[in-house]
Amino acid sequence: MGKLGYYMEQKVTIKDVAELAGVSKSTVSRYLNNGYISVEKQVRVRKAIEETGFQSNFFAKRLKTRESKLIGIVLPRMDSVTVGKLLAGITRVLEPEGYQSILLVSQLSGEKELENMQKLQQQGVDAILVDSVGITPEHVRRAKEWSLPILYTGQQQAEVHCLKIDDAAAGHRMGVYLRQMGHKHAVFAGVTESDEAVGIERKAGFVAGFCEGRTDAQVDFVETGFDFLSAYNQAEEIRKLAPSVVVGATDNISLGILRYFHERGVHVPEDISVVGFGGYDVGAVVYPALTTVAFDYELMGMKAASYILNLLRGKGREETNLDMPLFFVERESVRDLNAAVDEPSLNAMPGMA
Amino acid sequence: MGKLGYYMEQKVTIKDVAELAGVSKSTVSRYLNNGYISVEKQVRVRKAIEETGFQSNFFAKRLKTRESKLIGIVLPRMDSVTVGKLLAGITRVLEPEGYQSILLVSQLSGEKELENMQKLQQQGVDAILVDSVGITPEHVRRAKEWSLPILYTGQQQAEVHCLKIDDAAAGHRMGVYLRQMGHKHAVFAGVTESDEAVGIERKAGFVAGFCEGRTDAQVDFVETGFDFLSAYNQAEEIRKLAPSVVVGATDNISLGILRYFHERGVHVPEDISVVGFGGYDVGAVVYPALTTVAFDYELMGMKAASYILNLLRGKGREETNLDMPLFFVERESVRDLNAAVDEPSLNAMPGMA
DNA sequence: CTGTTAGCGCATTCAG
DNA sequence: CTGAATGCGCTAACAG
Numbered sequence: 001m002g003k004l005g006y007y008m009e010q011k012v013t014i015k016d017v018a019e020l021a022g023v024s025k026s027t028v029s030r031y032l033n034n035g036y037i038s039v040e041k042q043v044r045v046r047k048a049i050e051e052t053g054f055q056s057n058f059f060a061k062r063l064k065t066r067e068s069k070l071i072g073i074v075l076p077r078m079d080s081v082t083v084g085k086l087l088a089g090i091t092r093v094l095e096p097e098g099y100q101s102i103l104l105v106s107q108l109s110g111e112k113e114l115e116n117m118q119k120l121q122q123q124g125v126d127a128i129l130v131d132s133v134g135i136t137p138e139h140v141r142r143a144k145e146w147s148l149p150i151l152y153t154g155q156q157q158a159e160v161h162c163l164k165i166d167d168a169a170a171g172h173r174m175g176v177y178l179r180q181m182g183h184k185h186a187v188f189a190g191v192t193e194s195d196e197a198v199g200i201e202r203k204a205g206f207v208a209g210f211c212e213g214r215t216d217a218q219v220d221f222v223e224t225g226f227d228f229l230s231a232y233n234q235a236e237e238i239r240k241l242a243p244s245v246v247v248g249a250t251d252n253i254s255l256g257i258l259r260y261f262h263e264r265g266v267h268v269p270e271d272i273s274v275v276g277f278g279g280y281d282v283g284a285v286v287y288p289a290l291t292t293v294a295f296d297y298e299l300m301g302m303k304a305a306s307y308i309l310n311l312l313r314g315k316g317r318e319e320t321n322l323d324m325p326l327f328f329v330e331r332e333s334v335r336d337l338n339a340a341v342d343e344p345s346l347n348a349m350p351g352m353a
Numbered sequence: 354m355g356k357l358g359y360y361m362e363q364k365v366t367i368k369d370v371a372e373l374a375g376v377s378k379s380t381v382s383r384y385l386n387n388g389y390i391s392v393e394k395q396v397r398v399r400k401a402i403e404e405t406g407f408q409s410n411f412f413a414k415r416l417k418t419r420e421s422k423l424i425g426i427v428l429p430r431m432d433s434v435t436v437g438k439l440l441a442g443i444t445r446v447l448e449p450e451g452y453q454s455i456l457l458v459s460q461l462s463g464e465k466e467l468e469n470m471q472k473l474q475q476q477g478v479d480a481i482l483v484d485s486v487g488i489t490p491e492h493v494r495r496a497k498e499w500s501l502p503i504l505y506t507g508q509q510q511a512e513v514h515c516l517k518i519d520d521a522a523a524g525h526r527m528g529v530y531l532r533q534m535g536h537k538h539a540v541f542a543g544v545t546e547s548d549e550a551v552g553i554e555r556k557a558g559f560v561a562g563f564c565e566g567r568t569d570a571q572v573d574f575v576e577t578g579f580d581f582l583s584a585y586n587q588a589e590e591i592r593k594l595a596p597s598v599v600v601g602a603t604d605n606i607s608l609g610i611l612r613y614f615h616e617r618g619v620h621v622p623e624d625i626s627v628v629g630f631g632g633y634d635v636g637a638v639v640y641p642a643l644t645t646v647a648f649d650y651e652l653m654g655m656k657a658a659s660y661i662l663n664l665l666r667g668k669g670r671e672e673t674n675l676d677m678p679l680f681f682v683e684r685e686s687v688r689d690l691n692a693a694v695d696e697p698s699l700n701a702m703p704g705m706a
Numbered sequence: 707c708t709g710t711t712a713g714c715g716c717a718t719t720c721a722g
Numbered sequence: 723c724t725g726a727a728t729g730c731g732c733t734a735a736c737a738g
Contacts, residue, residue: 013715024725029717036723058477059421060715062412063730070455078441079651084432091431091458100472102423102455105444119453124411228638259638282635285581285612298432366731377709382733389707413731416714 012052021048032056062124071308072120072128073101076108076154081280082297086131086153089301097309099126110134114142121146127308129153134194135160149311153304155197161317163304165324167197168205170277170293173328175209178245182337183273185218186210187243189234189253191226198249202277206247218243224253231256239266244273244337251276251283251292258286258333269335279329288332300324365405374401385409415477424661425473425481426454429461429507434633435650439484439506442654450662452479463487467495474499480661482506487547488513502664506657508550514670516657518677520550521558523630523646526681528562531598535690536626538571539563540596542587542606544579551602555630559600571596577606584609592619597626597690604629604636604645611639611686622688632682641685653677 014032018025021044030036031045048054062068071094075083087101094101102125104116110133120128127149132139135157143150143160152162178186188206193199203221211217220241224234231253238246238257248254254276261268268274268288276283279294307320367385371378374397383389384398401407415421424447428436440454447454455478457469463486470492473481480502485492488510496503496513505515531539541559546552556574564570573594577587584606591599591610601607607629614621621627621641629636632647656675663669 014717015715025716026718026725026727027723030724033717038723041724055475057416057715058475059412059415060730061717063410063416063715063732064717066730068412078444079434079437081432081434081437084434084437087431087456088458091456100455100457100476102453103440103444104453105441122408122411123453228634232638255635255638259640262640281581282608285585285608286639287612287615367733368731378731379710379733380708383708386733391707394708410731413714414733416716416731417733419714 012054014054014056016052017045017048017054020052021045068124068126069099070123070125071099071101071305072117072123072125073103074113074116074120074128074130074132075103075105076113076131076133078105082278082295083131085297086301086304089298089303090129090305091301092298093302093305093309099309106133108133110136114138117142117150121148127151127312129304129308134196135162149308151304151308151311153300161307161311163300163307163322163324164197165295165300166326167201168208170295170326171202171205171207172209173205173326174247174275174277174293175206176212177209177328177330178247178273178275178334179210179212179214179217181273181334183210183245184216185220185243186245186247187220187222187238187241188247188249189222189224189231189238189257190249191224191253202249224249224256226250226252228252228256228259232260235260239264239272245334246272246274248274248276251278251280251290254290254292254333255282255286258290269333273334275334279327283329284331291331291334292329294327294329296325296327365407367407367409370398370401370405370407373405374398421477421479422452423476423478424452424454424658425470425476425478426456427466427469427473427481427483427485428456428458429466429484429486431458435631435648436484438650439654439657442651442656443482443658444654445651446655446658446662452662459486461486463489467491470495470503474501480504480665482657482661487549488515502661504657504661504664506653514660514664516653516660516675516677517550518648518653519679520554521561523648523679524555524558524560525562526558526679527600527628527630527646528559529565530562530681530683531600531626531628531687532563532565532567532570534626534687536563536598537569538573538596539598539600540573540575540591540594541600541602542575542577542584542591542610543602544577544606555602577602577609579603579605581605581609581612585613588613592617592625598687599625599627601627601629604631604633604643607643607645607686608635608639611641611643622686626687628687632680636682637684644684644687645682647680647682649678649680 014025014028018028023041027037027041028045031042106112106116117128117130129151132152132155135152135155140159152160154164156162156164188203190203191199207219210219222234222238224231235257246257248257254274258268258274266272276290276292279292283290283292310320367378367381371381376394376398380390380394381398384395459465459469466485470481470483482504485505485508488505488508493512505513507517509515509517541556543556544552560572563572575587575591577584588610599610601610607627611621611627619625629643629645632645636643636645
């Protein structure tokens, strides 16, 4: 590896090709784009391109066409399963359309998020997709001022383009289920209300579903972070409340709590039930396997990308199907209080097959 | 949202600013770059920029400077924790240097990997980082032909720039540990040998460490995929071999096996020990918490990025510190066969605090 | 310190 | 169908 430095330029331009093929630059350009060329010259140009190994200069091209074929993506963080799936989905639809994504990470900071959007916009991306931690008035202002499509995911706001799972419905679904299983007292282990989607909507949906049509239901709240450890640290407080079921706002929260219960000899679901939201794969390998409402983040990525593409083509929100399905995944972590005796079935890897 | 289509151009150019400020274009350009300007004009230009909301055109600038400040990153897949951490690390060092990353995913296909590298190169990125699934002769050829730095991670190959964890050392470390814990018969649940790093080196290292200096050691192999389920499906076969310890080539493999054992009433570590590699967070919340050799993927990302930066600046391999530390994380899943009675300690969230 | 002059590589008029 | 000419917006000599 004696090579030192990489200052070599791309040297072969459209001009070189033209000369070698004995045609004009414009003819080569036409060959590369539309194709108004005689078959004969077509052949010559093709040959010249092969011989020279010509590759058109990205920047010169973009400077002319005013189209970068680049989509900017702003993410709150990288090291999370959901973000990974989301990106996988986005890529899956963007790539066949000839778009590529350029990624910026905001480390859960709203300010950084704005900064990143600014950067992307300067870079000349064709559109921006933001998996936001919270849509502020400033976000709205930019979406309106800038002349490029901006789509937010993860949060909702009426004045901008956005796409998110129905957290209220997810919470509601879980609430109804637990009510039907005969539970009357739940602790909702939630996150900060500054996260409107998870901290407020999901919780409110749960409470509604759980309490619907009865007056003897009780829901207590305990706030925790998004990670295992902070949930684990709140578990004692939760236990003191002595509910029949603990509802973690995310699967990770539930996993931390499960671990704590295990250490204290509290049996799940015999002594207490635990559920989560998200449908992460690991929820299926822990024991008991976690009952949860699963979201399809990859599908969300695909929809987000389609939405962006539509926006780019001058179509509006109406023309994209924005429904995000939910999947209720019943596994082993909930006890049916209606039954006299509880015999949780140990299916082989429930929810994984 | 009545807006339809986004065809507006960026209209204010350096020329407009120059006219408004009553200076020449070059003066504005200087203001933007070096800064050989009188204070007086500096003020006028600044004002003009603010008033017009001028933003320099990325493509025009790059066309001149021949520098994109873009690093291409080719990933095998997105939905994995390790990739997330790697990216986090890369971003952390690239961003302060004014670089941004553009991401392409190969879906575990070597061919796609090559294709993606090609695309990035055409885009005019300044360098390419490939988290490769296998370095082929074609990879080597490109690294040499193209006049831009290419760095491979995850795999090793003498003729190209690369950076990876020391899989052999990791395996060895685990082997030694289990030997010292009195284990004589292990099953290594590994992956395909086409993955040289994990499938071959890690395994060989383990065998070496485990068998070192004795003749009464036995290691059997069982092949599995990288995911929970495929490991789970091989667990019965592993169990039939009746080892005292199962070594999963990755934590996920071990987690799948743990689940199976749980279902069958096989107690870990009392009846059998289980260990993994990777140090994923979830290893700490399952029970028993998984003993493992942890890798710092974020650090790896940071090192990779630094390496790339050095390459860009004409420095070679020598000038980057490539040592990747390993962390042995002793938790609860291994029984000490030297002790008469085994009393695994249940620390609070071992390895998480 | 500053304005003038040239292109960077390509796509696109406009006449042929 | 094709070539010559023009300029995208910016930076970098070059003379002042």
